[in-house]
Amino acid sequence: MDNADLEKLKVAPGRLVPKFHAKVTEYTVTVASNVEEIKLTTLTSDGGASCMIKGDATSKTVKLVEGTTANIEVVVTAEDGQTTKTYSISIKRLSSSDACLSVLEVSAGKLQPSFSPSVLTYYCDLPSNLTTLSLRTKTEDPGMKTSLVGGAPLSSITLSPGLTVIEVSVTSPSGATNTVYTINAIRLQCPYVINLIEPSPKYTCTVCASILHCPCNVNGSDAPYCQKCLLELSRINKANPLTGSALGEGWLVINKSLDAELAGQKATCLTPCGKAEGLVGEIASLVAQQKKGEESSDSCADCGKKVPTGLLDVHKGLSCSSKISETLSKVEVNISGWQKRYINVSLPNDFEILLKKATELESQYQTALAQSSSADILELLSSIASCYATAINVKPKSTKGHIGLGLVMEELFYTEDLYGHKAVTAEDDSESDAERTSKEEEFLAICELHGVGASASLALQLKAVEAEYISLKEAGQTHRSEHVQSLYQWKSKKALQASKGSYSVDSESPLFRAKVKFEHAVSVDPTDHISCYHLGRLSLLLGETETAIKCLKAASSIKPTHTETILCLGLALSSSSASNAKVLLSHGLTSYLQQRENEATGVTNDSQAFLHGSNFWRPSNTLIGESLLTLANLGGQGFLSSSSCLVLASQLFSATPGLQKGSTIKQLLWIMLRGRAALLEKSLKEKSSQASTLCQQLSALISHCQLAPNEQLRELQMKVFENGVVLQPSNTMALCHLGNGQLQQFEATSANDWLKLAEKTFRAALACEGKDANSKDPPSQITEQNWWKKRTTPAQPAATGGGGGGGGAAAASKGGVQQSKSSTGTKATPAATKPQAVKPGASKPVPAPAKGRQPVKPAGAPVAGRGRGTAPSAAKTTGPGAPAGRGKTVATLGDLKSGQKQPQKATAPTASAGASKQPTDKPTSSEAKPTETVAENQPSKPAILNEVTYIPRLGLARSLAKQDCPKEECVSLYEEVIKMAGHIHDAYIELGDLLSKAEPIKAVDVYNKFPFSDPPSFDDAYLHGEIVRILMKGTLYDDPRLASSMIAMGRALGIGVLDRHVSTLEAKFKTAMLKQVYAGVHGKSVDDPDLQAFFKFKCWT
Structure with missing residues (x-):
């Protein structure tokens, strides 16, 4: 009686989309441009029901107009006369000028996004071994013509090794319209070199x-x-x-x-x-x-276990269970407070069901990781942790629950470090951004009082604050001294957190909790190889090499064929047993590359690893990179030559795109730089004609990567920069790189010798401007320097190693992973108790401060964030009014003339590459230059002249500004920089800072010359802020620059930053200016009615 469904609904010609179903009430139909009418066929499910056509047609034959859409409604009335259901059909008759596809499919891979006729651009990842691709296309109108741009057949498209741009052209029946669909098909990279x-x-x-x-x-x-x-x-x-x-x-x-x-x-x-x-x-x-053989194994006669072929001798010597007498130490397995908080009594009290539910949630988590919000992802992880914590409560003697919870805790770290999904804690909320900025500025102001700039090392800054504390205490200013002491403690705590990086292991950190659960798993069952492996792996990651070796030996003795254990054990043994390490690393890395080959060729892996801790072979695992560098340092093995290992290590940085700027990406960058440094040293030994190119590239990469400098990074860059000058002693850019490196050394050590060297180097760069960049005649300012004299001494051995910061590839062999972790800020002592250089990955200021801001540095020096307080750095732009060098070095090589080529490269010298830790600069009568090896049959290269740029002038100005000498030359150099590159904020900031103490109005004149952008940037706001500060301090309230700068500050930073100045001006009855400022900040006229009401409220009328 009340059945109003249709049993059948058809159209002819054409087809319903989606396919008809009685419960679906909305459909679309697309017909060709030559179809003038369409017929509907309907049949009700109930014989007593009736149907009626409404809308753009009243009969079952619908007339269509070309290029339009007809909307039809089929209203079905049930037998009871009350119940109705409406089926809607949208019928589009294509125009003869329409050109579109209805189907676009690829024979391999998957289109991203999914095909839609209105979307014209797609991406498709293809297996690395695929050489041809075919497409399937379809149009709604038979009159449309489809072809491949270029004329190739759709059935056989030849693919390039990387990107193939496939363009499918669709022409309308009338020939008036042509639509092109573009597929960017990318073959995955072959994992081998x-x-x-x-x-x-x-x-x-x-x-x-x-x-x-x-x-x-x-x-x-x-x-x-x-x-x-x-x-x-x-x-x-x-x-x-x-x-x-x-x-x-x-x-x-x-x-x-x-x-x-x-x-x-x-x-x-x-x-x-x-x-x-x-x-x-x-x-x-x-x-x-290539024919892939199955992995073979041998039986150990002593323990009877299967051992991978080639590892039997190593197994017998290291991990054969018949010879291992040492047992792993056990810890008390208790439930800590954080674990209790994850226990959920509402979950099933069944161990296996809980593990199954955790696995299902892990699969959901992996899918959500790239799509969902931070809250959803963290909630999923919390649910997974609850399953494992509850499972432990149900069955505490099973290792599966402990391992699972440990992996989830480790995943919390990776979720934040790799993807930026961080749970906000009470501690995070306790201090606002404004409070942090205020403390940072006050801390830096105290440092300035004691002659220590914002770019000085943290140790020197802490000493300056300590001196202020002592002086205040001796003067009897107890309250003030306690406040300074609190600033010291605050900065020390922040420095300690930064120096540890994300790999902090305090009792509240996720990695500490993960390690505790792995220890519990080992204590529950020391014979479980997975428990021993995870504890050894995480200990190795944290730099605890001795613990790692014990656990990994135990895991290997239990299951010698476990390849992840084999690789980790090889890396852990690299500093104590090189021969064994070499064999183990070679075997483990072979497995890694085979895994990568399977991924590149589309071979699916049966065992799914949803969490990062259980997916050891992911490219973002820094242990892989360390293993490659270590094997390269050991000389390589088999198909994994030293060079191949270095190239593979350098590729890891970009192998996982889109990672956050956390500890992992910084370590991968550090691995890449060390790999490139080792390749450079290798080319120098081989006297390669490409050494100059490699040196230039590495110098620029060091500048670009924004790793905060530490002793190892400074050593590496000094070696690279010195190599660059030896290879091209008259190249201005190479000299500027070296000068900036020497300035960095001064900032780190406060040794004036470095400052003198930097001055000479920049003067040499200036002297070389306009001269042949390929000339082998070194400037006299360079030959006077001690490091040059050492490089020209015949007795000096050739350079070895992989370039500072752990000796390139050698870094991993000196102390294993712990050595490399220190270079990225993962293991460090508190700066408050033991002053030291801040490590890469931690926060470290840079040379030449400007009133609490870090300036743009010359290209060639490592990068550190610049800006007020702890505000994040932004990218540098060029042109009038654009911020310069925020968060990067002066990198102003880009201000060379458009299209200017880099100078030609020289051949490598035979002298060694070494950084002088204690510079001495005593001139001698003889000025030798390094011996060179010129490649035979090398055609002569045309002379390329060094460009005249502001870079050496800015470097020289900074060197002079830090010295006790007349400032006339320094001021002149800054003015030259401003004339040559007027968009560089820091030139104005530093010159203004130089003038502000003696002639503050001249500083205002300098700041006001900057070509400000509209709207003002944050860097612009700093200059405006300095103008406002100086004019307000000098009570120059009627200076027209005061109002304009206050307006710009308010527009960039918000009206709230002007509160203090507004109060001062109110007290001086400067209401007319205040009205002008408020109106300017809000972009309104002073006569605006809304503002007039506000002015009345403020009594400014």
């Missing part, structure tokens, strides 16, 4: 030093990059990695022609299965076709 038969710099990535994958370059620059490397660098710093110039619109240029050219080059590739040789475009396919 591909070597060209005829190597060329134009086919080598500037960042990772591997053969190019999806070649691209920065607009206006010829330097080649892998696309993912360049995109990752641009996320860290929005500037050209080599020149430092800001990235403008359309900065990324995809080099399709170079990709096609590269595809035809002959190359070889070494794999565990042998050597593949062929064209670059086919070599990944040849590698995939």
Whole structure:
């Protein structure tokens, strides 16, 4: 009686979308441009029901108008006459000028986003071994013509080694319209190192030093990059990695022609299965076709366990259970307070059900990780932790619950460190941004009183604050001294947290809790190899090498074939047993590359690892990078040569795109720099003609990566910069790099010798301007320096190692992972108790401060964030009114003339590369220069003249500003910089700071010359703030610059920053100016009715 459903609904011609179902009431139909009418067929489910056509038609034959849409409603009335249901049909008759696809499918991979006729651009990741692709297309109108731009058939599209841009053209029946659908098909990169038969710099990535994958370059620059490397660098710093110039619109240029050219080059590739040789475009396919043998094993006669082939001797000597007498220490297994908070009594009291539910939630978490909000992701992790904590409560003697909860705690760390999903704690809320900024400014002001700038090392700053505390206490100002002491403690605590980085292991940290649960798992069952492995792995990650070795030996003795344990054990033993480490690392890294090959060729893995701690072979695992550097330092093994390991290590930085700027990405950057440094040292030993290119690239990368400097990084960069000057002693940019490195050494040590060296180096750079950049005649200011004299002494041995910061690849062998972790700020002592250089990954100021702000540094010095308080740094832009150098070095190489090529490279010297830790600068009568090796049959290169830029002038000005000498030359240099590069904020800031003490009005004149942007930037606001501060302090209330600067400050930072100045001006009855300021900040006229009401309230009328 009340059934108002349709049993059948059809249209002819055409088809309903979606397919008809009685419960679905809305449909669409698209017909060709030549279809003039369409017929509807309906049948009710109940014979007593009736239906009626409404809308743009009243009969079952619907007339259609070309290019329009007809909306039809089929109203079904049930037999009772009361119940109705309406089926809506939207019928579109295409126009003869329409051109679109209804279906677009690829034979491999998956289109992103999913196909829609209105979306014209798609991306598709393809297996690395795929060489051809086919498309399936369909149109709603048979009169539309479909073809591939370029004329190739849709059924067989030849793929480039990296990016293939496929354009499908659709032409309308009338021929008036043409629509192009674009598919950016990207073949995944072959995981093994591909070597060209005829190597060329134009086919080598500037960042990772591997053969190019999806070649691209920065607009206006010829330097080649892998696309993912360049995109990752641009996320860290929005500037050209080599020149430092800001990235403008359309900065990324995809080099399709170079990709096609590269595809035809002959190359070889070494794999565990042998050597593949062929064209670059086919070599990944040849590698995939190699016959893969099953992993073989041998039986240990002593313990009877299976051991991977080739590791039997190592197993017997290290981890054979018949010979291991040492047992792992046990801890008391108790339930701590944080674990109790995760126990959920409402969950089932069944251990297996709880584990199954946790696994299901882990799968949901992995899916949500890239899509959901932080709150949803953290809630999922909390639910997973509740399942495991409750399971432990149900069955405390099972290791599965303890391991699962430990992995979840570790995942909390990775969720924040890699993706930025952080749970807000009470401690985080206890201090506002304004309070932190206020304390930071007061701390820096006290440092300034004692002659210590904002860019000085933390140890010197703490000493300055301590001196202020002592002086106040001796003067009897107890209250003030206690406040200064609280500032000291606050800064010390912040420094300790920063120095530890995200790998802090205090009792509240996720990694500490993870380690506790792994210890509990080992205590519950010391014979469980997974428990021993996870405890050993995490201990190795935290730099606890002795504990790691014990646990990993135990895990290996229980299950010798566990490849993750094999690799970790090899890395842990690298400093104590090099021969064993080499064998273990080679085996483990072979497994890693085979896993990567499976991913690249689309081979699915049966065992799913949803959490980062259980997915050891992910590229973001820093232990992989450390293992590659260590094996390279040990000389490589088999197909994993030293060079291959270094290239693979350098690739890890860009292997996982989109990571947050946490501890992990900083460690991957540090690994990349060490790998590149080791490759540079290798090229110097081999006297390669590409040494100059490698040196230039590495110098620029050090500047670009924004790792805060520590002793190891400073040592590395000094070696690189000195190499650059030795290779090209008359190259202005190489000299500027060296000068900035010497300034960094002064900032870290306060040794005036470094300052004198920096001054000489910048004067040498100025002297070389306009001269041949390839000249081998070093300036006299360089030959006087002690490090140069050491490099020219014949008795000096050739440079070895991988470049400072742990000796390049050697870093991992000196103290294992613990050594490398210290370089990224993961293990450090409190700066308050033991002053020391801040480590990469921690916060560290940079040279030449300007009233609590860190200035733009010359290109070549490592980067540190700059800005007021703890505000995050922003990218540098060029042009009038744009901020300069926020969070990066002066990197102003980008201000060279557009299209200016870098100087040609010189060949490598035979002298060693070493940094002078204690500079001495006593001139001698003889000025020798390093011996050089000139490549035979090398064609003469045209002279390339050094550009005249502001970079050496700014560096020299900073060097002079820090010395006790007349400031006339310094002021003159700053003025030159402003004339040459008027957009550099820091030139104005530093010159104004130089003048403000003696002639504050002249400082205002300098600040006011800056070409401010509209709306004002944060850097602009700082200059305006200095103008306001000086004029207010001098009671120059009628200066017209005061009102305009207050307006700009309020627009950039908010009206609240002017409260103190407003109160002062109110007391001086400057109501007319106050009205002008308020109106300007809000972008309104003084006569605006709303503002007039406010002015009356403030009694300003």
